[in-house]
Amino acid sequence: MSIAIENFVKAIYKNNSNNAKDTKPGNIAKKLGISSAAATDMAKKLAVKDLLHYQKYQELQLTEKGKKMALSVVRKHRLWEAFLFKMFDMSLHDIHKEAELLEHQTSDLLADKISAYLGHPKFDPHGDPIPNANGEITTIDTSISLANAEEGKHYVISRLMSDDKEFFEFCAHHKLKYGHEVLVSKQFINNKMTELSVENNTILLNQDFTTLIYVNAIN
Structure with missing residues (x-):
């Protein structure tokens, strides 16, 4: 899948996970820095690929296939953040910026190797939960x-x-x-x-x- 598609499903997943749960195309567009029209077009294309459910003026909801993709990208991103923070003591902003680039170039095999090297961490340096290799978040958030x-x-x-x-x-x-x-x-x-x-x-x-x-x- 393309970087644009991975970023789109990740944005829906993350927006759906926050308090606002603002997953309408216009809100996803703001998150990604694209136009509302471009976000709507992308949503329609991904609905055809069975990555999300699209209805005009409604919130975008990921299918199981779309959620699995989003969690895979999130896992790689957060593992890279944990790795960069541990190895280079980089700032929280810098590890996020670098992980945004690295997440799309990382195979499942490499993600598993990074996780094992770090001792299979459950949280990244921001405190965000890291999905396991099966795309599951096993921690309970009581914060x-x-x-x-x-x-x-x-x-x-x-x-x-x-x-x-x-x-x-x-x-x-x-x-x-x-x-x-x-x-x-x-x-x-x-x-x-x-x-x-x-x-x-x-x-x-x-x-x-x-x-x-x-x-x-x-x-």
Whole structure:
């Protein structure tokens, strides 16, 4: 399959996995940086290939065949991120950018070799789950966004759901990293702001950030 097709089904899968579940052609077009017309044309072509279900003005839904393809691409992408992070200590933005290129040139055999070398990791450095060789995500996600976290509770960062360079630079500067502990000291509900304590430093985040950072409560 072409890179364009792999990116299209991956975008549908990822958009369907987030809170918004915005998989209409126009939203997929924005994700991929193409026109709405081009996204609609691609959707119609992939429906013929039995990779997705297409109905005018409706959300795009992957078929089992399409989901299998998307998960294969996602697996390779996240394995490359884990490999590049481990081997070269690259930034979260840079490993994402490089993995976008490498995922399309990687055979299933090489993906399996990378996974074995890394000890079959279940998560990438962003905290995103890595599908296994059968295209299955075996982990159970119990995380919540910081926007929904409770005041006065301690949490561990479990996921950074973005591919924006400035977002990752901000997180790195303030030690908001996968696996790090934070205290939600105050939720400003009306103003949609969250105050955090991270290693004795206080950070105030707006909802643009708190909806992208996912955490698990520390019991």
